[in-house]
Amino acid sequence: MTEIFNSTTLEKLASPSLIQVTKNVFATQNQLNVFEKLWASWYAYMRNDSLATGLLFFLTHELWYFGRCLPWYIIDKTPYFRKWKLQPTYIPSDKEQWECLKAVLRDHMWLEAAPIWTFHPLCKSIGIRVTVPFPALKTMLLQWALFFVLEDCWHYWAHRLFHYGIFYKYIHKKHHRYAAPFGLSAEYAHPLEVMSLGAGTIMFPIIYAYYTGDLHLFTLTCWIIFRLLQAVDSHSGYDFPWSLHHFVPFWAGAEHHDRHHHYFIGNYASSFRWWDFFMDTEAGPQKKDTREARKRSHKKIQ
Ligand SMILES: [Zn+2]
Numbered sequence: 037m038t039e040i041f042n043s044t045t046l047e048k049l050a051s052p053s054l055i056q057v058t059k060n061v062f063a064t065q066n067q068l069n070v071f072e073k074l075w076a077s078w079y080a081y082m083r084n085d086s087l088a089t090g091l092l093f094f095l096t097h098e099l100w101y102f103g104r105c106l107p108w109y110i111i112d113k114t115p116y117f118r119k120w121k122l123q124p125t126y127i128p129s130d131k132e133q134w135e136c137l138k139a140v141l142r143d144h145m146w147l148e149a150a151p152i153w154t155f156h157p158l159c160k161s162i163g164i165r166v167t168v169p170f171p172a173l174k175t176m177l178l179q180w181a182l183f184f185v186l187e188d189c190w191h192y193w194a195h196r197l198f199h200y201g202i203f204y205k206y207i208h209k210k211h212h213r214y215a216a217p218f219g220l221s222a223e224y225a226h227p228l229e230v231m232s233l234g235a236g237t238i239m240f241p242i243i244y245a246y247y248t249g250d251l252h253l254f255t256l257t258c259w260i261i262f263r264l265l266q267a268v269d270s271h272s273g274y275d276f277p278w279s280l281h282h283f284v285p286f287w288a289g290a291e292h293h294d295r296h297h298h299y300f301i302g303n304y305a306s307s308f309r310w311w312d313f314f315m316d317t318e319a320g321p322q323k324k325d326t327r328e329a330r331k332r333s334h335k336k337i338q
Pocket residue numbers: 195199208212296
């Protein structure tokens with residue numbers, strides 16, 4: 037059953053076709069906005085909240101991840117965009133993209149099998165809501181901002197740890213196979229890395245929901261979409277004049293993460309530049325020279 041509608045309303049909306057259920061919801065639930073109507077249609081059609089949430093997560097991940105990779109694949113195939121490629125001598129071949137796609141898809145299948153069945157019960161037990169209407173936009177904006185900041189912090193420190201000894205050798209090395217990343221390579225990583233870095237995306241909303249009791253699954257779904265877009269775009273390998281970091285200077289973007297893959301040391305954070313700036317771990321020869329010059333002048337003073 038679904039907790040979104042009572043059984044009488046649910047019977048009125050019922051149909052074996054998702055399109056028809058959606059039409060019925062749009063015709064009768066005028067108090068809801070368009071996103072709430074679409075959300076309610078899905079749960080009313082599925083009639084099983086556990087499966088509806090599980091499938092929603094699986095489909096969200098697959099459609100947004102691969103859907104976002106597709107324009108980057110087309111851009112890689114279009115010489116016009118080469119002038120904005122950060123490492124223009126390296127364009128991924130079809131074979132490389134295909135191998136990467138197969139590996140990522142294979143990992144998704146087995147990593148996501150369990151959450152499909154367990155995520156909704158977890159949401160219910162910690163009070164993540166699925167009902168309509170959604171929270172106010174201001175509430176969602178504040179929660180998204182908080183999750184971005186917390187995930188970035190987690191990512192910075194966990195990623196730094198992955199560059200030490202055995203963590204690098206046995207886990208993170210797989211992700212560094214591509215010195216010039218491309219969209220699809222965002223989630224090309226050891227399963228342990230996917231789980232531990234992915235924890236920064238899921239764990240903070242769960243903790244937040246547990247302590248505040250105020251989180252909607254729609255807010256969480258959107259947050260996961262934003263994070264997927266951020267991860268794929270930061271691996272795109274392109275820095276356009278319209279890329280976000282030119283307007284929001286602390287946004288990391290592709291220019292930041294491409295340097296991490298190229299120089300291997302530094303630029304460990306995911307979304308923002310502040311951790312690498314304050315911890316003095318910015319990547320690239322210029323930053324390295326500045327760092328070494330600063331160390332030399334400190335020694336002279338001592
Ligand atoms: Zn790394």
